Amino acid sequence: MTGAGAAMRRVLEARAGVAPLGEAEVDVLAELAERVRELNEAVVFTGVDVDEIAAVRDEVAALTARLSVVRREHPPLAEARIGGMTRQLASPVSGVVNPIAPPVHIQTLPDGTARAEFQIGPIYEGPPSFVHGGVSAMILDQVLGMAASANGTPGMTATLELRYRRPTPHGVPLVAEGKVTRSEGRRTFADARILGPDGQVTVEATAMFVMPMR
Ligand SMILES: CCCCCCCCCCCCCCCC(=O)SCCNC(=O)CCNC(=O)[C@H](O)C(C)(C)COP(=O)(O)OP(=O)(O)OC[C@H]1O[C@@H](n2cnc3c(N)ncnc32)[C@H](O)[C@@H]1OP(=O)(O)O
Numbered sequence: 001m002t003g004a005g006a007a008m009r010r011v012l013e014a015r016a017g018v019a020p021l022g023e024a025e026v027d028v029l030a031e032l033a034e035r036v037r038e039l040n041e042a043v044v045f046t047g048v049d050v051d052e053i054a055a056v057r058d059e060v061a062a063l064t065a066r067l068s069v070v071r072r073e074h075p076p077l078a079e080a081r082i083g084g085m086t087r088q089l090a091s092p093v094s095g096v097v098n099p100i101a102p103p104v105h106i107q108t109l110p111d112g113t114a115r116a117e118f119q120i121g122p123i124y125e126g127p128p129s130f131v132h133g134g135v136s137a138m139i140l141d142q143v144l145g146m147a148a149s150a151n152g153t154p155g156m157t158a159t160l161e162l163r164y165r166r167p168t169p170h171g172v173p174l175v176a177e178g179k180v181t182r183s184e185g186r187r188t189f190a191d192a193r194i195l196g197p198d199g200q201v202t203v204e205a206t207a208m209f210v211m212p213m214r
Pocket residue numbers: 001002003004008088141142143144145146149154155156157158159185186187210211212213
């Protein structure tokens with residue numbers, strides 16, 4: 001036993017007393033996160049001169065200082081429930097208020113499939129014009145985890161096996177979908193894949209989730 005269950009329980013208890021964000025706050029934070037995603041891409045691709053870069057650097061530092069005047073102890077989550085599941089506002093994959101999330105909006109369908117239609121921007125590039133393999137793994141881990149949760153058998157990722165069948169292009173519509181294949185005690189198994197715009201599978205994944213010992 002790793003103590004993961006007890007550690008997560010302590011964190012969840014600490015967060016239980018924190019007031020949830022209202023929808024208006026979520027909306028404006030999501031818009032801010034979107035502007036920061038645009039900023040991230042602008043930083044990577046800018047061709048302005050060095051003096052202009054230095055000026056923007058100072059303005060961004062000032063904006064960061066303004067936001068940091070009041071700091072939450074924990075990332076916001078659990079403000080609303082969609083399809084019976086907690087909304088993870090700060091997830092690095094699907095969190096609308098997390099600027100490092102692409103974000104990938106994952107829905108769970110009545111048959112238990114977790115599914116997302118999304119695009120990945122060029123700042124997630126690995127090989128030229130294709131999505132970084134670690135980013136694909138991250139997205140599939142989240143889709144698989146959502147499928148496990150939708151099945152009523154959430155858990156921690158214990159194993160994640162990937163097969164990169166062909167490169168995943170960025171900047172085009174992609175689909176990720178996953179579903180539980182079986183559940184045995186504390187272990188849940190699920191399969192997922194990413195499909196390119198032509199409907200061909202680019203990455204396949206299979207995972208095992210384990211609900212930590214209490
Ligand atoms: C609580 C959850 C909240 C979920 C909220 C949902 C929110 C909405 C969806 C979000 C989706 C997010 C998706 C991303 C999810 C992450 O990113 S999780 C982060 C990455 N994963 C980790 O950090 C896990 C680290 N590892 C661990 O904490 C522990 O090893 C584990 C996996 C919890 C297992 O620990 P344990 O509870 O002590 O279990 P243990 O008794 O060792 O093993 C249980 C059984 O599983 C088997 N097993 C365990 N590990 C392995 C392994 N690696 N290989 C093969 N067999 C194994 C054991 O052999 C044993 O089998 P039996 O003897 O029962 O037949």
